[in-house]
Amino acid sequence: MADQVSGQAWVWLARIRKAQGRKGEVLAEILTDFPEKFAERKRVWLLSGTGLSGTGSAGESAREMVLDSYWMNKGQAGGIVLHFTGVDSITEAEMLRGMVVAIPRAERMPLGEDEVYVGDLIGCSLFDVAADSARCIGVIEDVDRDAGPVALLVVKSAGGAEILVPFAKAYLRRIDPDGKRVEMALPEGLVEVQVSTGS
Numbered sequence: 001m002a003d004q005v006s007g008q009a010w011v012w013l014a015r016i017r018k019a020q021g022r023k024g025e026v027l028a029e030i031l032t033d034f035p036e037k038f039a040e041r042k043r044v045w046l047l048s049g050t051g052l053s054g055t056g057s058a059g060e061s062a063r064e065m066v067l068d069s070y071w072m073n074k075g076q077a078g079g080i081v082l083h084f085t086g087v088d089s090i091t092e093a094e095m096l097r098g099m100v101v102a103i104p105r106a107e108r109m110p111l112g113e114d115e116v117y118v119g120d121l122i123g124c125s126l127f128d129v130a131a132d133s134a135r136c137i138g139v140i141e142d143v144d145r146d147a148g149p150v151a152l153l154v155v156k157s158a159g160g161a162e163i164l165v166p167f168a169k170a171y172l173r174r175i176d177p178d179g180k181r182v183e184m185a186l187p188e189g190l191v192e193v194q195v196s197t198g199s
Contacts, residue, residue, distance in 0.1 A: 010047060011105050011108045011117070012032075013030075013031055013044065014031050014100070015029045016082070017029055018094070018097055019093035023089075024083060024088040024092055025083045026084075026087075026097075027080075028080050030079065030080050031118075033118055035080060038067065042067055043066060043067070044065055044101050045062040045063060045064050046063040046096065048100070067085075070082050121140050121167075123180055125182070127182065129173055130185040130188070137165070138157035138158060138163060139155065141154050141155065150167060152165065152167065153167050153182075165184065165191075
């Protein structure tokens with residue numbers, strides 16, 4: 001995910017959920033496609049993480065932290081335990097709840113031609129371009145990578161319905177992260193069935 005803080009563009013790596021252990025460790029949800037890269041990171045920044053689209057307010061500031069250690073949480077898929085230098089108690093760790101761990105966008109790994117950062121999809125409007133005229137399905141709120149062999153886009157429609165869309169290469173037509181727009185040619189009835197059943 002990208003965020004703007006003091007004019008800086010950020011990539012979200014994880015979101016802190018709660019304190020973990022007694023020595024200041026925190027349990028976080030992984031938001032990056034390359035969690036192994038935590039091994040190469042010593043400097044990270046903490047952001048408030050407010051706003052679905054990841055656009056921080058002008059007065060928001062980033063807090064630079066030193067990542068002392070990390071390990072994958074075996075008890076929770078997609079979880080990682082982080083320990084920051086200077087955070088040494090449960091109380092201090094709890095104060096970080098809800099914060100987003102980020103790095104400057106310029107520091108993230110370059111991708112191949114057909115690859116995309118999952119975080120770049122959050123906050124984008126999803127358009128169905130299967131018909132002659134494109135129609136907006138809603139805004140991508142989350143990406144469920146544990147649903148099966150294909151990740152699911154969790155889309156909130158204008159009417160408030162949650163729509164699950166397989167992020168399959170066969171459906172994908174165009175991604176414009178800067179314009180916050182994703183275009184897919186969706187199978188007929190995929191959206192309508194979910195809206196009518198309230199799923």
